[in-house]
Amino acid sequence: MPKRLGLRTGLAVFGGWLLWLAGAGAVLASGPGQVQLPGEGTLPYLFAVYTVTWLAFFAYALSMSRRQRELLREIEELQRELEEKRGGQQGHT
Amino acid sequence: MRSFFLPLLVVAWKDIRLELRTRELVTSILVFALLAVIIFTFAFDPTPERVALVMPGTVWVAFTFAGTLGFNRSFMLEKDRGSLEGLLLCPVTRDVIYLGKLLGVFLFMSLVELLLLPVFSALLNFPLLDLRLIAVALLATLGFAGVGTLFSAIAVNTRSREIMLPILLLPVAVPVVIAAVEATGALLEGASFGEVRRWWQLLLAYDVVFLVVSAFLFGFALEE
Amino acid sequence: MRHDAPAAPKAGRQAPRAALAASRAPGSWGGAGRGDAVGPHGLILVVSTLVTADLALIFLWVPTETLAMGVVQRIFYFHVPLAWVGFLAFGVVFVASILFLWRGGRRWDALAHASAEVGVVFTTLMLFSGSTWAKPVWGVWWTWDPRLTTSLILWLLYVAYLMVRAYAPTPAQAARYAAVLGTISFIDVPIVYFSVVWWRNIHPEIIVGPTAQPGSLEPEMLVTLLFSLLTFTLLFAYLLWERVRLREAEDAVRSLRGLERSE
Numbered sequence: 001m002p003k004r005l006g007l008r009t010g011l012a013v014f015g016g017w018l019l020w021l022a023g024a025g026a027v028l029a030s031g032p033g034q035v036q037l038p039g040e041g042t043l044p045y046l047f048a049v050y051t052v053t054w055l056a057f058f059a060y061a062l063s064m065s066r067r068q069r070e071l072l073r074e075i076e077e078l079q080r081e082l083e084e085k086r087g088g089q090q091g092h093t
Numbered sequence: 094m095r096s097f098f099l100p101l102l103v104v105a106w107k108d109i110r111l112e113l114r115t116r117e118l119v120t121s122i123l124v125f126a127l128l129a130v131i132i133f134t135f136a137f138d139p140t141p142e143r144v145a146l147v148m149p150g151t152v153w154v155a156f157t158f159a160g161t162l163g164f165n166r167s168f169m170l171e172k173d174r175g176s177l178e179g180l181l182l183c184p185v186t187r188d189v190i191y192l193g194k195l196l197g198v199f200l201f202m203s204l205v206e207l208l209l210l211p212v213f214s215a216l217l218n219f220p221l222l223d224l225r226l227i228a229v230a231l232l233a234t235l236g237f238a239g240v241g242t243l244f245s246a247i248a249v250n251t252r253s254r255e256i257m258l259p260i261l262l263l264p265v266a267v268p269v270v271i272a273a274v275e276a277t278g279a280l281l282e283g284a285s286f287g288e289v290r291r292w293w294q295l296l297l298a299y300d301v302v303f304l305v306v307s308a309f310l311f312g313f314a315l316e317e
Numbered sequence: 318m319r320h321d322a323p324a325a326p327k328a329g330r331q332a333p334r335a336a337l338a339a340s341r342a343p344g345s346w347g348g349a350g351r352g353d354a355v356g357p358h359g360l361i362l363v364v365s366t367l368v369t370a371d372l373a374l375i376f377l378w379v380p381t382e383t384l385a386m387g388v389v390q391r392i393f394y395f396h397v398p399l400a401w402v403g404f405l406a407f408g409v410v411f412v413a414s415i416l417f418l419w420r421g422g423r424r425w426d427a428l429a430h431a432s433a434e435v436g437v438v439f440t441t442l443m444l445f446s447g448s449t450w451a452k453p454v455w456g457v458w459w460t461w462d463p464r465l466t467t468s469l470i471l472w473l474l475y476v477a478y479l480m481v482r483a484y485a486p487t488p489a490q491a492a493r494y495a496a497v498l499g500t501i502s503f504i505d506v507p508i509v510y511f512s513v514v515w516w517r518n519i520h521p522e523i524i525v526g527p528t529a530q531p532g533s534l535e536p537e538m539l540v541t542l543l544f545s546l547l548t549f550t551l552l553f554a555y556l557l558w559e560r561v562r563l564r565e566a567e568d569a570v571r572s573l574r575g576l577e578r579s580e
Contacts, residue, residue, distance in 0.1 A: 042389035071566035268512035
């Protein structure tokens with residue numbers, strides 16, 4: 001199923017890219033050698049918020065798409081069973 | 094008018110007669126609230142200054158939790174004995190059933206509070222029997238019971254129904270608890286009724302809004 | 318695993334979607350069918366682009382706040398949109414609940430359900446980000462400030478809403494109870510807010526220090542904030558759309574099961 005794999009890998013790569021951007025950006029934003037800035041040492045808090053927020057969104061979106069796939073498979077299954085049943089009944093009459 | 098109030102009183106009277114016969118509800122809420130306050134005094138070592146600080150909160154937390162238990166029982170009995178179907182078959186509108194049930198619950202809760210206030214005054218050494226305080230207590234109880242009656246009709250149908258009602262009711266009742274505690278504290282410190290105006294006005298607004306909305310929504314909570 | 322049957326043949330890849338469309342009751346949103354045309358893929362693309370641009374703005378473009386907070390102020394561009402989307406989501410629950418009670422129809426129930434769940438996710442993250450911002454700036458993880466307290470109550474209200482949905486005996490009852498709660502909870506929020514404001518006014522604020530956001534936002538900061546608001550709103554739209562679709566698949570499975578049992 002190439003399409004399914006594609007979406008998932010795409011999401012994962014995108015997630016990694018976001019994290020990288022956030023991390024690199026955070027380091028850049030903290031600025032080298034600006035010792036006088038207020039909020040010194042607050043970088044871990046910033047990083048924690050961004051990491052957790054994006055991981056949560058990805059986990060949520062991924063769990064939804066996984067569940068959706070399971071349900072679609074189940075719908076297909078049920079419908080096939082239903083058709084077989086109907087076919088069987090017609091065979092008897 | 095008669096066709097509205099008479100059935101309302103009949104619904105309430107049904108609960109009151111049941112209560113007069115068994116005395117289950119009032120007794121259990123009363124003992125529970127008393128116990129809650131006693132347990133609280135162990136938690137904070139009741140010196141006079143500390144009692145003054147935490148007493149309003151303690152009393153209202155006790156009433157709140159005792160009330161949740163009481164509301165739960167009122168619909169659980171209806172459901173378990175199958176009398177809810179009978180109530181639904183009555184030729185009255187749903188809001189009349191709601192107001193009738195509310196009236197019953199409100200009377201029981203108020204009775205418990207009126208009986209316990211002198212007891213708490215004695216135990217905690219505080220003059221709690223005060224007409225202004227009772228007015229605030231009645232307003233708070235009405236709002237609390239108003240939402241509680243609606244939510245207990247919902248909670249009784251869910252799984253794990255005993256725990257569902259407090260989970261639903263307590264967040265919605267936050268304004269009632271805040272207003273009741275603040276007004277009680279201020280009145281006991283000698284504030285006049287006018288000075289705590291904003292709190293009983295808040296309670297009044299809460300009562301009006303949620304009684305109307307709940308009466309309107311109650312039909313959706315009952316429908317089978 | 319319930320399904321030990323071999324995977325569907327390649328040609329049948331679209332079959333489940335078709336089956337979903339066929340088995341769906343009238344009056345649903347029809348998300349899955351439309352999904353093949355524009356679909357979540359188009360929306361995903363837009364949202365991904367916006368998120369990347371938003372992060373670039375937040376981390377690379379907007380100047381660092383230098384008066385009081387430093388880098389940690391950048392949480393602001395996440396926190397405010399999370400809060401806004403939380404309120405928006407619960408507003409959607411309120412409107413959908415009223416429409417469900419008034420007009421009926423499973424689509425309104427599905428929308429309210431989906432929006433409540435997505436709203437709880439956003440509100441949880443809002444509380445987390447706010448708390449993490451408060452620790453370095455205020456020195457505490459939490460203070461009982463009116464906005465914080467109201468947010469916490471808001472979160473509790475909609476967690477209870479989702480619990481009732483989960484614990485109701487039938488889907489029809491879940492829908493009705495949830496609609497009642499969705500209406501009451503939203504009406505309750507402003508009353509809670511005012512009561513908490515008055516409550517905090519009586520007790521003096523204990524926390525001192527550089528409070529809240531800087532009084533005036535620099536233009537770059539405002540632009541970044543507005544862009545962030547747009548990004549998160551579209552992210553919400555995407556997640557909501559996914560959740561509605563999921564909910565409709567759940568409904569379809571249930572109705573198919575019922576059909577099978579009845580035959």
